[in-house]
């Protein structure tokens with residue numbers, strides 16, 4: 243006999259993680275930092291190892307205090323999760339229930355549709371425009387009585403495109419104030435555009451804005467799982483209720499705190515990733531590939547029907563990427579060597595695999 247389970251889970255795909263890579267290959271499939279952790283961060287984690295027989299402090303007063311100070315926020319507005327993907331899930335659970343709608347652009351972050359369905363809510367996907375950007379007027383037009391939350395992924399994963407600050411402000415102002423607009427800024431540190439959105443500025447000005455930040459990408463802590471939301475106080479209270487108790491470890495809190503203390507060093511690394519992104523984009527365009535200008539730590543190649551072909555060319559060049567069959571592929575901006583390999587592969591000068 244079958245075990246009684248939630249039938250709605252049949253529609254939920256298991257999360258597809260970026261492909262792993264053989265030792266020595268360039269793993270450009272998960273938008274990770276190509277840099278090893280900073281020594282000061284490793285040191286801080288090592289100190290915390292002495293205490294792993296204890297539960298972490300869920301209130302994380304030091305980290306939350308440091309974030310509040312850094313961004314001039316009320317600590318009550320900040321809530322943590324095991325990566326910002328967990329915080330995104332908390333946000334959905336806090337505002338949407340059975341049959342409620344959660345809207346986002348598509349294609350966007352792969353986790354959104356599953357997280358929404360797991361909460362029992364209905365994902366509403368609004369196609370990106372012809373330039374792979376959010377179609378804000380279409381999103382506005384799709385709001386219904388059941389809409390509870392709208393994700394704006396900015397810069398957008400996997401296309402790297404951004405919404406303009408003035409357009410987003412107009413959008414936020416037009417969304418009814420009982421609907422939460424969540425600006426997912428996982429890649430905001432890599433945005434060098436002159437239309438750059440400051441999500442926290444919008445949050446200060448409008449009562450129905452939340453911002454998602456992560457330590458996984460620019461800060462290079464993907465393996466430790468820590469991210470946070472800044473949200474209206476009434477929402478933040480509920481985020482703490484729906485969070486899994488003790489989900490954020492003391493080691494992760496320490497690493498995040500040490501990273502905030504090392505922003506100057508980290509900024510040098512972020513600039514390097516941005517420089518490699520630009521070099522990769524130019525090289526791909528020069529080789530005739532439909533690469534899309536990006537403000538994130540990756541480049542989208544709108545390869546369409548040639549996606550599988552391009553993926554195998556890159557794999558042969560010892561590069562692992564994230565492919566979306568029939569649509570395109572996303573190549574993370576890695577080290578100079580990683581980008582050399584990408585460009586060698588697409589120029590058909592595939593280097594012989596070492597060993």
Ligand SMILES: *Cc1c(COP(=O)(O)O)cnc(C)c1O
Pocket residue numbers: 273324325326327328351395399426428455456457458459464467468469
């Ligand atoms: C990577 C990513 C996140 C969060 O990752 P975590 O490791 O869970 O913090 C959130 N949003 C988007 C759009 C991402 O690409």
